[in-house]
Amino acid sequence: MTVVELREVTKTYPGGVTALDGVSLSVGEHELVAIVGPSGSGKSTMLHLLGTLDRPSAGTVLVEGTDVSRLPDRRLSALRARRIGFVFQQFHLASGVSALDNVADGLLYGGAPLAQRRRRARRALERVGLGHRLDHRPHQLSGGEKQRVAIARAVIGEPALLLADEPTGALDSASGAGVLDLLRELSGAGTTVVLITHDRDIAALLPRQVRMRDGRIVQDDARVEAAR
């Protein structure tokens, strides 16, 4: 079953820069995909399109079978609130706010009441191995722990799709490995994970790799396998 699919997607920015050029990609349930490429290859643009944060100039983006290219902004927001989780390189945690409440904010726009959000945030933090750090503020956490909090926030709503933009980019290799293990674990538990990285070594650790260059996919393991 396809969770997210790009069909002949092109993205041209004002000024004439073509970030994506007729890209097609299909990610199925339980997949753990690395999108790898040098900077400027279009991988961030692809993540934005997969996550409905941006719209394609041409082509179709399907999330769980729904064409999202023409959905109004409110619908896209609701879709992100319920079906898509994001993890960023810079964590984007609110400073001065406890880990628990940072994670609980992952459900803020889904309509759950505060008590329920906090209950589920506690469970999500326990799931990423931070059950003992509930009341810590971001500045009291290590980089790896911060990213785990951010991951807990992304998965608290049990999204169908988890998009991670260079999640290990700001971490030392040990913490980075821990975060990768966690993402793999989540994928094993049923979440579809798409990870963006410029690091080939990290990409090599994941089951499926999509290599990009100059806005095009130059290699996709899935296609290689299909061709076999």
Next chain:
Amino acid sequence: MNRGRAKAAPAGDAPARLGPRDALRVGAAGLRARPMRVFLSALGIAIGIAAMIGVVGISTSSRAQLQATLDRLGTNLLTVGPGQDFFGEDAQLPKESVGMVGRMPDVESASATAKLDDAGVYRNDHIPSGESGGISVLAARLDLPKTVGLDVAAGTWLNAGTAKYPAVVLGSAAADRLGVAAPNVQVWLGSQWFTVVGILEPNQLAPELDAAALVGWDAAASHLGFDGHPTTVYTRAREDAVAKVRDLLAATANPQAPTEVQVSRPSDALAAKNATDEAFTGLLLGLGGVALLVGGVGVANTMVISVLERRAEIGLRRSLGATRGQIRLQFLTESQLLAALGGVGGVAIGIVVTAVFAVSQGWPTVVPVWAMAGGVLATLLIGGVAGLYPAIRAARLAPTEALAAP
């Protein structure tokens, strides 16, 4: 997974509503992160509101004081004085006018004073005549304190005995000017020594008695050549018949020439003095309004900077599923909270200012509820207007652009 259901679920789902409590939490969280800036912007609003609350509070307290004074002194005192006759000459009240006024229906009491223009009062006989310090010498009826409501500060009022002899009661200002601190001293009055038997408390309904030396009706006639014509008749009417008595007073006091009589109600003069203060209050309120406006511009400025600084947060919230409307709501709420914080602080400062001023003046402290509620409501409005543009800018920010911010 069933493809049909998957297709229906996201497309049919509208975004969840952000409840008022969550909106408040989100708005407050934005303020908590920058306490110093919040304090300073709120202070701008607080100063404006405090100025307005203070002005309203002080003028209300002063009015409450006036009301208390009038309640104590009564508003039923009427005075009758001689006006001018047809040729512009000063008129005289008939000698019998006091008695006639006293016998009117609905009149509770009547008394009188008579100004003795030829007499002056001096500290001693070495003071050149004419340097009377503005103190007038009045002949007074014995029932004057009862009718006007005079209180004696020291000594006693005149009695049937002392009224016949050279005894004098001084108004408080007169006592000050003559350097008389206590009774039983002598003053040079109408070319002879008079003994001071009492000193009066100041009276707001009859300020003319403050700078007066009061001698008995009979003593004035026997020692000072008084002709018996009163110059001011004081009368207390029944509370519910003040207007009726007022209409009849002129004709009663001087039936031959009612047009040569001036009737007035001293409590009206007090109220009118207060009304003139209100124009000044309006001016001060306007100044407070300008301060409030400047405070509002400060809040707008703070919010614009806040939106610029928090692009990453806006991007994150959009990725978490916030709609444009919810981002707008967040910044509007934050702006209104910021302004309301200033408003509540300003009301508190205004109350303190009013209380300090009122207590120093010996007034009751009164801050009307409408002013406090109006102050807070005004700040909510200001917060809304000041936050509108920044909030719209925040909501218009594209999620990708916001996330690209450092």
